[in-house]
Each structure stands twice: as C-alpha cells, then as structure tokens.
Amino acid sequence: xxxxxxxxxxxxxxxxxxxxxxxxxxxxxxxxxxxxxxxxxxxxxxxxxxxxxxxxxxxxxxxxxxxxxxxxxxxxxxxxxxxxxxxxxxxxxxxxxxxxxxxxxxxxxxxxxxxxxxxxxxxxxxxxxxxx
Numbered sequence: 001x002x003x004x005x006x007x008x009x010x011x012x013x014x015x016x017x018x019x020x021x022x023x024x025x026x027x028x029x030x031x032x033x034x035x036x037x038x039x040x041x042x043x044x045x046x047x048x049x050x051x052x053x054x055x056x057x058x059x060x061x062x063x064x065x066x067x068x069x070x071x072x073x074x075x076x077x078x079x080x081x082x083x084x085x086x087x088x089x090x091x092x093x094x095x096x097x098x099x100x101x102x103x104x105x106x107x108x109x110x111x112x113x114x115x116x117x118x119x120x121x122x123x124x125x126x127x128x129x130x131x132x
Contacts (some may be wrong), residue, residue, distance in 0.1 A: 016088075022050055024058065029068045036072030 028048060035044045038039065044056040059066040087095035100106040 021061065022054060022058065024062075024065055026047075027066065032065065033068045033075075036069045036090035039077030 024097065031047075032044060036049065039047075042052040042057055045052040048055070084095055084099060088099055097106075101108070
C-alpha cells in the first residue's frame with residue numbers, strides 16, 4: 001500500500017499547492033510607486049520578472065501593494081494636471097480645447113451637407129422677347 005502525501009490545508013479546507021505567492025520587498029514597493037508614474041502595469045511586472053497578471057493579483061491580495069501603485073500614479077497625474085492648468089491659465093488654446101474635450105465632455109463635430117443626386121428645374125422661354 002502506497003502512502004499518500006499530506007498537503008497543507010488552506011483556511012477554506014482546500015489543498016495548498018502550487019507556487020508560493022510572490023511578496024514584494026520594501027525596496028520593490030518603493031520602485032512600484034516610482035514606476036507607476038510613468039510605466040504600464042505590464043512594464044512594471046516585467047521589471048520585477050513576473051507577469052502582469054501576477055502583479056494584478058498582488059493588487060487584489062495585498063492592499064498595501066495597490067496603495068503604493070495608486071500613490072505613484074496619482075503623483076504623476078497631479079503633476080501633469082498642474083502643468084495643463086498652468087497652460088490653460090496662460091491662455092494656451094490647445095490646452096483649453098484638450099481640457100474641454102477630455103474633462104468637460106465637449107466634442108468637435110463636423111457637419112457634412114449631402115446634396116441631392118438630381119436637381120430638377122424648369123426653364124420657361126415663353127416670356128422672352130426678341131430685342132432686334
């Protein structure tokens with residue numbers, strides 16, 4: 001009779017198998033905050049040498065990881081927004097239109113007038129007089 005392996009059990013009663021969860025070090029948490037300001041989740045995960053799905057799972061499993069990511073992202077968002085508002089206050093039309101389109105819901109529309117395929121008209125020659 002072969003002996004069965006005993007697996008550690010999770011709190012929900014299921015077997016705890018598979019790879020151990022990746023835990024970010026304090027140094028990686030600082031890097032995450034820094035990189036979140038200018039890189040995608042996919043790029044950050046690649047720098048840490050794991051998949052973007054793994055990083056997204058860490059966001060769900062560890063609120064501290066998500067907090068560091070959001071903090072970094074929001075810092076860059078605040079910086080860029082500040083620069084945009086500075087340009088708007090200086091009267092920069094491109095910045096004003098960009099803000100109106102992205103934040104205030106304005107849309108540029110182009111009216112295209114369609115002409116009919118055929119134009120009907122009638123010429124009346126009865127009232128013409130010869131001026132000789």
